[in-house]
Amino acid sequence: MTTTPAANRLENLWDDATAASMSESEKLLYRSNLLGSDKRVTNYGGGNTSAKVMERDPLTGAMVEVLWVKGSGGDIGSMKMDGFSTLYMDKLRALKGKYRGVAFEDEMVGYLPHCTFNLNPRAASIDTPLHAYVPKKHVDHVHSDSIIAIAASVNSRELTAELFGDEIGWLPWKKPGYELGLWLEKLATENPQMRGAVLESHGLFTWADDAKDCYLTTLDIINKAAAWLEARTAGKPAFGGQKLPTLPADQRRAVAARLMPAIRGLISQDRHKVGHFDDQPAVLEFVGSQMLQDLAPLGTSCPDHFLRTKIRPLVVDFDPENPDLDATLAGLSAAAEAYRADYAAYYDRCKKSDSPALRDPNAVVWLVPGVGMITFALDKATARISGEFYVNAINVMRGASGISTYQGLPEQEAFDIEYWLLEEAKLQRMPKPKSLAGRVALVTGGAGGIGSATAERFLKEGACVVLADIDGKAASDVAAGMAKVFGADQVRAVQMNVTDEVQVIGAYADAAVEFGGVDILVSNAGIASSAPVEETTLALWNKNMDILSTGYFLVSREAFKTFRTQGIGGSVVFVASKNGLAASPNASAYCTAKAAEIHLARCLALEGAEAGIRVNVVNPDAVLRGSKIWSGEWLDQRASTYKTDKEGLEEMYRQRSMLKRSVLPEDIAEAAYFFASELAGKSTGNILNVDAGNVQAFTR
Template sequence: MIDTVPFDAAVFGQTFTLRKSGEEGGSPMLIANPRLASLWDDGRAEAMSEPEKLLYRSNLLGSDKRITNYGGGNTSAKVMQPDPLTGEEAEVLWVKGSGGDVGSIKMDGFATLYMDKLRALKGKYRGVEFEDEMVGFLPHCTFNLNPRAASIDTPLHAYVPKKHVDHMHPDAIIAIAASKNSKELTQRIFGDEIGWLPWKKPGYELGLWLEKFCLENPEAKGVVLESHGLFTWADDAKECYELTLEIINKAIAFFEEETAGKTIFGGAVCESLGKDERRKVAAALMPAIRGMVSGLQPMVGNFNDSETVLEFVNSADLRPLAALGTSCPDHFLRTKICPLVVDFDPAKGNLDEVLAGLPAQVEAYRDGYAAYYDRCKHEDSPALRDPNAVVYLVPGVGMITFAKDKATARISGEFYVNAINVMRGASTVSEYCGLPEQEAFDIEYWLLEEAKLQRMPKPKSLAGKVALVTGGAGGIGAATAQRYLSEGACVVLADINADALETTLEALAGKYSRDVVRTVEMNVTDEAAVDAAYADAVVEYGGIDILVSNAGIASSAPVEETSLELWNKNMSILSTGYFLVSRAAFKLMRVQGMGGSIVFVASKNGLAASPNASAYCTAKASEIHLARCLALEGAEAGIRVNVVNPDAVLRGSKIWEGEWLEQRASTYKTDKEGLEEMYRNRSMLKRNVLPEDIAEAAYFFASEKSAKSTGNILNVDAGNQQSFPR
């Protein structure tokens, strides 16, 4: 049985006493989800080959987080296939390859290996001290030159003497596996149908343990692995799938019955703030934390204030349970050794005090993590990695997670929700046990895991950066957003046109995923709307690194026909609006302490006068001078401010629709069809200027390529002598 090892750093928790189930002062346990229902369609599966049934089964299992978390679990099938050289039938193991996700896996996500060669590997095994070297032999077992790398779990599937094997990480099963008396609970719930094995790090030795268990217990249909998960097996694909559901449902039913009416997590000791207040606190905390944890690379945040999270962060047992860390290796690798509990008191609303104390809390966590590394490291351990927490728990507010990108931050939060569910179940029916410290370290700093990290591609140039683009639904705004997304940034599109925002969102999210694109309706002339939009952006991603101030209008009229209303409208949007969004960006960037880049999309008309456009030209000139002033103020904080001056970007531009197009065509005595050609011929280079050209300039100023540039103007106008900066 596993003993938990308390961490000696205060931030990791001290020695705590957990309340027993049923004590007064708690809230009732959240009702479990309905039972898992079989989604297997016999008609659909009838014509499938065995590998296709494996794919079908895998996708069904991965479609429900009650069965397994993202990227977690493995599935396999042993299939007879003709050898590509001899033509003779060979037994082939199809098993989820390294790094895949069963919910989204395709056929090319499975590794294929000769079973006879996998069995022959037993002759190469030199014992548990050398089990990691067995991974190097797996490529020698590859069937049909399949390039998909086999995972460390391959032996766990290969040596189970059944055709089909599922390895899942259901919360309900891990709650059993992470209980102090997990062996007894397994026997009590499943009898002899499901066995139990003590904790063992995934690898070759565990594969041999599973084989031994199967041979000694031929009637067993699966096994619970302590602190890990569930294995089930059968000789038919559908039977294996439905067996997995049946076992999980038994565990769900057990917890429903055993936890009914009992106090959960020692009961609530604080109440949640209202939703708007929770987001307000998160918006204040996230940029401050982000600035502290982005020393090695920019981090992206995620906020979760679901009922499950709030029940945990409001509870009496929050700190002692959080200090124990997670149990399942998949949970642990995503969420680190343990979370940081932020010292916020929702009853006192002590946000200013918390913000003042955050640097000390974060530093204490780093010191605790470094001490953990020093206690557990081996001679050949990889160097200390980022010592900052991934998960931040805020009483009354929710959970914040930070990672290198939005998807990882979101998924890390999902894994910690899995961990909360596990802790709820285990601590209510028994005593929850996290992984022992040394075991946790040996997984986190596993040399095989380090090798996988070293093989990861180099981050893109804007990885971890967050950009807010005003006028984001227009041609230049959308093109700029796409350029940033292509370089790994997250983008918040801000615009006053809700319909256009939705259209742009669908196009960009379809290409880059919804994780990395958000929208917010924002009137840049409304101070409250600007502040609210920034708060929303911060809660979505943790902060802002890049502002592209691009919202605009255009008007054309002789000065005597220019009304005060028209004049004020130009100044309000093109001058005051740029001031408001820049001021908000400055405030946020100073809190983060990470520098930043502000890009004004102005106009050639800000430098070169144009007839019948005095309001527009003056407002654009105001933008340019504002940028120069801000460049002076922002330099000491590493905030760069630069200007891109387009000219005659007609395609996809919202301001060239309607009156402005008609007015400029009239000014230059041409029709709207000939206006673009007129602008092209007017340019020195005789070329059209497109939204993508402006986007490239905006990327230059946002990237490290322009790290030593501020207060500059880049004309993208195909050449116009009048607008040469002087």
Template sequence: MLETRTGSRLANLWDEARASKMSESERLLYRSNLLGSDKRITNYGGGNTSAKVMEKDPLTGEPVEVLWVKGSGGDVGTIKLDGFATLYMEKLEALKKLYRGLDHEDEMVGYLPHCTFNLNPRAASIDTPLHAYVPKKHVDHMHPDAIIAVAAASNSKELTARIFGDEIGWLPWKRPGFELGLWLEKFARENPNAAGVVLESHGLFTWADSAKECYETTIRIINRAIEWFEQETRGKAAFGGAVVDTLPAAERKAIAAQLMPAIRGMISASERKVGHFDDQDAVLEFVGSRDMEKLAALGTSCPDHFLRTKISPLVIDFDPAKPDVEKTLAGLPAALETYRQGHAAYYERCKQPDSPPMRDPNAVVYLVPGVGMITFAKDKATARISGEFYVNAINVMRGASTVSSYMGLPEKEAFGIEYWQLEEAKLQRLPKPKPLAGRVALVTGGAGGIGRATAARLLADGACVVLADIDEEALAAAEAELGKKSGSDFVRAVKLDVTDEAAVIGGFAETAVAFGGIDILVSNAGLASSAPIEETTLSLWNRNMDILATGYFLVSREAFKLFRTQKIGGNVVFIASKNGLAASPNAAAYCTAKAAEIHLARCLALEGAEAQIRVNVVNPDAVLRGSKIWTGEWKEQRAAAYKMSTDDLEEHYRSRSMLKRSVFPEDIAEAVYFFASEMSAKSTGNIINVDAGNAQSFTR
């Protein structure tokens, strides 16, 4: 029976009334999703689940035993039925006759497709034999922090016996593969009363003859480890105790905002990186501790951890007792180069004749005493998940080092996983990155029609986007809509008044903390006004200048600061207007401010060129649909200026254009994308008119 736990214990979430109505494969899915819903059980992408199910053979119509097992690259928390590989058990058993021994075990992966049941296209993972050969119907392989803390202790075999007795066995480290599958089978057959096994430096296997029993066994065993650690560590200082103070939250974020763009620029030579900042309690406890540097240098233990984080992090030289960010920034180039050289030396020490070429030698995880943890990866989701995995590693180090001695995976074994040919093959199968992958864009006026369409276009090609707008309600709606479509990792929202200098500075700091820096600024915040010159008040004039000229200056200045810190170029796109080139009746303030925008862009293009900062302008005209500026007085004022009803205004603009076509927000977004992408890599100081043709606004 499942032990009932509260507080830090895992809850039994199994609903038998619901599960009893499911097929065996559906119960496997249900169990998998329950296990993957709690990071104390396994992290994103980690762990495997399986069930041996009787199915009707599509060729013979006879019942056959089929292994359902999580497919390669899947995540048990979010997997669907089509995420499982299905293989004939009879054929998997036949593979044992083909096995030529440990030196040839990798070749067994090539045989797995020949065992596929019902032409299932889902690729089987390297862990398939680990599930196939355990003589039980249901098998869970999880990576709980509490269990890996046992597995990573120097006396892990002794601790396993002390905590679990004969119910859970222990096996020494062995890289996942065919041989480990045979080891597990041998252990299970020789120990028929055992419910599972702890794998040294790896994780937990549990098994049973029903889905419910397997799930409850997994939960119960993890809970027992959690309880044991709580009892054994009570009153003991983790990581040797604190030696530095944690800075206040606002100060931590301010320091991260300064460090992240500098680091990002130094590690983005081969591909742009996106950052993530984490200052949760577990991280702060670790980075402020006496043993942090010693433990960090030992590296992570579980293969799932270091495949995401590299073996070890880079500890940033920073003293929270005497905060000197400038000193830290000055020391970063040497620190990063030392880390790169260390990775290159590790590669040279461990490489084999058939090893893949050395990959990016930069650190993934950066630990800042008193501040927190920064992670960088090729995209935001990967950076966040890498951070989550290092938090798992911290939890493991806490447990293992408090009750025993923490033991990282031996260097040669770690290299064998990191530079495994099978892992390299998996990386080579990944889809080609989208054109804007690794790029970060900030779009002012991001909740409006043009801003939202622009954000959607940039997101579609892989960029991360910060929506900046003064309208909180519209901003929240835009963030929710775009996040649902493109993934919440890729979208952030910040309330921003572009006329408020402090707010602009703060907004760019938030961007730096959210994503590590910025590559693209789309300056789009706007308003519209219409009045004869003699009726144009000073406040109306100033309002136009404040938003359309001063606002564009303020956001451009902050973007330039980040661009120059990163030293990897930059891209500014102004959304100006046809009215910046062509005069319109009763709109002197608006037209003049838009003309100022265009000239500011020309000046910035001159200033930024030597640093590979490009500045270009998109000039829309008459974008009525979806545009917030056309929902108020402006529409009525323009209709009055042309002596027509507001209902006739869109047709008026369409018919007056040379091409006789309406202009929509998505049309402006395409022009912005052109300037923001490498398609215009050799263009700066240019203007694209997206106005369906207006001879008066031709550039000269």
């Protein structure tokens, strides 16, 4: 058994000391997490693991055999103990008496809850019978690229026998379910020397009577397949060799930044989607290869790949040798429409009387020669994971085409997986999307009190957020903290000076590449100054105008460009100030610039309305906590103006207000969320004062 890793082999990570004190179920989790930590073993959410464990029955007190198996929708790399379903083995065996044949196998899923041990609420997956009936205590099912390359070859049975002899069996393609579980049981029972089986167009099953042995068996089989593939393909150009050149990295990113908002608009008419860009070497090798046009239409083979990436990708008409990006952009609409028509025809050819209704017919995977791969989904994590699954498919196609001929799933089989009533039921159980799901927000001044509070409010509602701030490190630190709470997929940081046109344009390009575009702009970056007019220098006046007027113009202009490219509307929220409506002593530059902001918003509301772009203003007053402008000279100056000290200034502002209440960053964030969301979907050109009441700032 292979246990010494080569540089390109899976390493044995099992630690006997760590596992020594573990129960059998804890060893199952340990094994699962080790396997799932390496995408060469299986991808996110793919595969499943199990163990048959003796447990004490909570009702009778007797020791009974219980199947611990990954529950529906889990991920073996990140799951915890509560991610396993637990089922009585005697009841699972009794299910055989209820089985009415392959035409009725889906109904067997409805019996699985009757087998639940200890009232475990984790739903059992469709693969449960494949683990229950293998006559071994421990079973792994994974989707290694090297194994699927063999499984997806037209002569996969012969290749499996050539490589593994009689230690690994083979089963023809069969949709996962009860019948396949019986097939696997028969194969393992009749061939006790076998350590596992390759399932055609699907993946690998391995088994043993010891947790560590099962883990090592899985590694050994995958490593053996990887070494064999390397030997068989050595010296052969992948995918028939290169056909088109690869653009330099900065040019690839620039092309993606132009394409992604346009694509996003075309496919987000019913529901907003979020994008992901991938230009890793495996992707670039495939999209520039001789075999791209032949292999891409075949789609993927493994059901887990297929469910994430749809029947096939869309290859974008782009020539990196003679790039004409404007022509490519002009042709995207026709390409998207052709894909939708082709998908609808596939649905019509394959649908059955009880098939679910046609789902979103838009492409998930967009391949751009010389540039990379773009994926879109309803959220960033799913878009990223869909890309990861297609990279797995690329690796499979490379291996299969290097040793044989690659084959995807037959069209009807693919449809039966995609529109499986059991999958439809799973989709129907998904929670209702949050109010900003699929939206992308860019927040300027994102590292400050109001900016970070607004970003957090948006993240809670499912948005993706780009934190833009002149202090790049501060923005990165805030983003890192938010990523720990909301997930690394949801938030990005970018250094941006709102007065620098190049940096502003670059920030929107970054947002396009990271998320596909922008839907919400919260223009919040600011400064404050205080001085009698005769002591106000031209430099101080211009600084206020540059940041609070010109800066707001620049970020709004780029937002409008993105919004119009996407064609799905947009929302701009200006964080202005009570001082834009009510004059304050010794602050003429600041007050004038804030008034300019408010009037700019009115102008933009007029211009954007026909495109569904809403522009509104939130006017705070005296938000001291967490605000950068309330540090340094401004705090001293305002305290001096109102004849108080730093400690007394907040109390003075509170008492000055009509409601005698402090205004906090979270209050401004709530107002920004209101304007950004569909709660204010019929509001534009409006001003919302969040100042605890100031009669001079009443809008008229």
